[in-house]
């Protein structure tokens with residue numbers, strides 16, 4: 055059995071790796087990992103911190119409503135409700151949210167269509183799409199400032215234990231069965247976004 059400490063270290067390692075990619079600009083981004091079922095509990099990043107640094111106060115242990123389980127002066131991520139939605143509606147074990155220039159530009163370019171589709175690219179296999187004509191469709195939702203409203207719209211796309219949703223001119227949230235899968239999906243999405251932007255520049 056993996057302990058709370060083990061999950062903490064796992065999430066901290068993921069955070070370090072994403073930080074090395076420079077995916078936490080301006081304190082943006084938040085991460086979560088499930089630590090218990092029945093009742094569902096997870097670790098979530100503390101709000102407003104420099105996620106490039108590794109400290110003892112990086113994560114809070116929260117319940118399914120995003121409320122801290124232990125007494126703390128730290129505040130859970132402002133976007134904790136999105137992670138709550140993921141663990142309420144799916145069996146995912148890890149959820150990651152980052153802001154990158156590529157995911158923001160893609161969300162703006164394709165925002166009016168409400169989604170971006172990828173077909174014929176090897177990396178969509180990261181989402182277990184193996185058929186030659188398979189299409190990976192990533193929804194794009196408006197960036198509602200009211201987080202409960204954002205979470206309400208976001209949760210309509212939670213139809214599996216792994217997936218990705220773009221928030222327009224904000225960022226991406228991905229979830230997977232575990233930390234390995236969530237990070238894999240995030241990297242695949244960012245590859246696809248960079249590919250699409252490069253292709254559009256050349257054409």
Ligand SMILES: CSC[C@@H](O)[C@@H](O)C(=O)COP(=O)(O)O
Nearest residue numbers: 080081082083084101102131132
């Ligand atoms: C500092 S801009 C980014 C925030 O508004 C938010 O979108 C974000 O991703 C980080 O918020 P946080 O509360 O630290 O989890």
Ligand SMILES: [Zn+2]
Nearest residue numbers: 082083133225
């Ligand atoms: Zn954000």
